[in-house]
Every structure is written in structure tokens, then in C-alpha cells.
Amino acid sequence: MQKYTGKLAVLYQGQGDSLPFQRLAEKLNVPLYQVINDDCPESFFLTWRDGSLKLLDKELLKKGGLVVDIEPRNGEQRSWPAPKQGPLAQALGRKTRTVIDATTGWGQDSLHIFRMGYELLCIERSPVMAELLFDGFRRLAEQDWMQSLNLQPPRLINGNAIELFTALAFQPDCIYLDPMFPPKRKKSALAKKSMVVLRDLLGDDQDKEELFAAAVKAAGKRVVVKSPDYAEPLGGKPNESYQGKLIRYDVYFKD
Ligand SMILES: C[S@@+](CC[C@H](N)C(=O)[O-])C[C@H]1O[C@@H](n2cnc3c(N)ncnc32)[C@H](O)[C@@H]1O
Known part of the structure; x- marks a missing residue:
């Protein structure tokens, strides 16, 4: 896998056993570093800190990095299942x-869907994002509320x-x-750091029309597309649209 050559490395800074770091670097076919100096061509780094797998860019090296955030969003009810609202x-x-x-990314929409009690399967094609998600779902499984309700985290396929x-x-x-x-x-001042990093690491999804066509074939009842509010609807005129903050959910029914 040449995908991340010169872009990503795994960083081990003496956090206990180095074996998981070596394994991760081998799995993703990227270098393992103990220090980062100006000669390193990579601008993204994966490392375990404070019990979570984190993605860092050079700006985040000292600050702490990005993780799959498993906490409910602001205003979301903390009980399970949360009301199917919004x-x-x-x-x-x-x-x-x-x-x-089908586009799990940082898992924020997935986790919202999961917390509302839907039965959920997650798909993510980026091996790096999949590693971050597996780590997030592992942490989710360890939460007291998950264990007391005997819940399993969503299944994830890379x-x-x-x-x-x-x-x-x-x-x-x-x-x-x-x-x-x-x-x-x-450069949008409003873009979240996690989304900026995702775009820098993976680029735009050039095959979204193909993904939409495949989803329409595979779905039983409907396909929902989340888009920025300035974007044209991905599948032409939707059957329904719901407005969120700076985004829109376009709904396409199967006939
Ligand atoms: C904008 S992000 C999704 C963010 C996500 N909804 C969240 O709440 O964090 C898009 C993600 O979809 C993934 N993706 C795009 N096309 C895909 C495909 N055909 N199969 C699987 N994953 C895909 C990308 O790798 C990227 O991680």
C-alpha cells in the first residue's frame, strides 16, 4: 500500500510497549519514528496517547491530536436510546x-445514529480512519453505560x-x-480541525456519484446524503430535504 508514503508515520515516544506501534506501522506500511525532525517528509502521525489512538499533524504535535470522540454532542440526551429527534x-x-x-470518517454521524438506537453497520475505506474508528469503538465498548445495557458498538468494515x-x-x-x-x-474559518485534517489526508471523494448510484441499488427504502448547504444535491432533486446548521440532508426514496 503506497498510499501514505511520505504523508503519514507512526510515532512512538516511549509510551510503554512499542510492539503495537510497530504492528500499526507495518499494517499501514508507513515508517515508525521516535522523534520528528525537520527532515521528516510526513505531515501526519498516528500515536497512542492517554489511552486513545490519535491523529496529529505537525501543528497538533504538542497539543494532543484528534481522536474519534465517543461523547454525545452538545444538547444530545445522554440516555440510550436517545430520542429520534432533529x-x-x-x-x-x-x-x-x-x-x-457508508462514509464513517470520524464516526460522529454514526455515533449519533447509534445513540438513537438504530441498528447500524459502518463502512470506511481509509485504513487510517478505520484504525481510529476501531480504537474509538473499543473505547465505546468499555463505557459503563454500554456494559450495563449489554450493548455492542457498531460493526465496522474497512x-x-x-x-x-x-x-x-x-x-x-x-x-x-x-x-x-x-x-x-x-480555507474556511468555520471548518472543524478534524475535517480539515481529513481533507488534507484523504482529499475530496471524487467518486461520490458512483457511490450514490451504488447506494440507491443497495438500499431497501431510502438513501440520505449529507451535503454542505452550498452544494448541488448529489442525486438530482431529492424527495425530501432537511436543513441542519450549514448542512442539508437530502433524502431519496426507493420507488
Ligand atoms: C466527510 S467524511 C465523513 C464524516 C462523517 N460523517 C463523520 O461524522 O465524521 C467522508 C469519509 O467517507 C469516506 N468514504 C468516501 N467514499 C467512500 C467509499 N466509497 N467507501 C467507504 N468510505 C468512503 C472517506 O474516506 C472519509 O473518511
Whole structure:
């Protein structure tokens, strides 16, 4: 896998056993460093700090890095299942039980969907994001509330959803897509650091039309596409649209 050559390395700074760091570097086929100096061509680093796998860029090296955040968002009810409220729940639909999030990324939408009690399968094609998600879901499984309710974290598959949709073991009621759209301006002051890093690491998703077409084939009842509010709807005129903060959920029904 040449994908991350010159872009990403694993960083070990004496945090106990070095074996998991070596294994991760081998798995992703990237170098393992103990120090970062100006000669390192890579601008992204994966490391375990404070019990979590973190993604850092050179700016974040001292600050702490980005993790899959498993805490409920501001204003979200902390009980499980949280009420199916808000534009995301409206877009998923009242009759929806099973959801595939085909673009899991940092897992924030997935975790929101999971906390509302839907049955969820997550797909993510980037091996780096998949490692961060596996770590986040492992931490989620260790939460007291998960254990006392005997809940399992969502299942995650590392692969390209376009291919995986053709071999699904079940037909989900809803497929949820949140591919990376080109930004409106080169640097948006509003963009979250985690999304800026994701874009810098992975680039825009050039095959989103293909992903949409594959999702329409594979979904049982509907496909939901999250887009920035300035973007054209990915699949043409949607059947329904729900407005969020600076984003929109476009809903396409299966006929
Ligand atoms: C904008 S991010 C998603 C953010 C996510 N909704 C969240 O809440 O953190 C898009 C992600 O979708 C993934 N992706 C795009 N196309 C994909 C595909 N065909 N199969 C699997 N993952 C894909 C990208 O690798 C990237 O991590």
C-alpha cells in the first residue's frame, strides 16, 4: 500500500510497549519514528496517547491530536436510546430500523445514529480512519453505560462501500452518505480541525456519484446524503430535504 508514503508515520515516544506501534506501522506500511525532525517528509502521525489512538499533524504535535470522540454532542440526551429527534432522524425516516453509514470518517454521524438506537453497520475505506474508528469503538465498548445495557458498538468494515454494497448479507432500510465535497473557499474559518485534517489526508471523494448510484441499488427504502448547504444535491432533486446548521440532508426514496 503506497498510499501514505511520505504523508503519514507512526510515532512512538516511549509510551510503554512499542510492539503495537510497530504492528500499526507495518499494517499501514508507513515508517515508525521516535522523534520528528525537520527532515521528516510526513505531515501526519498516528500515536497512542492517554489511552486513545490519535491523529496529529505537525501543528497538533504538542497539543494532543484528534481522536474519534465517543461523547454525545452538545444538547444530545445522554440516555440510550436517545430520542429520534432533529434533522438527521427526520431524514433517516420514522420507519427505518437498519442503517449503513457508508462514509464513517470520524464516526460522529454514526455515533449519533447509534445513540438513537438504530441498528447500524459502518463502512470506511481509509485504513487510517478505520484504525481510529476501531480504537474509538473499543473505547465505546468499555463505557459503563454500554456494559450495563449489554450493548455492542457498531460493526465496522474497512473497505470501499461501492464494492461492499454488491455483497451485503442484508438489505438496510437506509444508506447514509456523507462524502467529502470540495470546500466553498480554500480555507474556511468555520471548518472543524478534524475535517480539515481529513481533507488534507484523504482529499475530496471524487467518486461520490458512483457511490450514490451504488447506494440507491443497495438500499431497501431510502438513501440520505449529507451535503454542505452550498452544494448541488448529489442525486438530482431529492424527495425530501432537511436543513441542519450549514448542512442539508437530502433524502431519496426507493420507488
Ligand atoms: C466527510 S467524511 C465523513 C464524516 C462523517 N460523517 C463523520 O461524522 O465524521 C467522508 C469519509 O467517507 C469516506 N468514504 C468516501 N467514499 C467512500 C467509499 N466509497 N467507501 C467507504 N468510505 C468512503 C472517506 O474516506 C472519509 O473518511
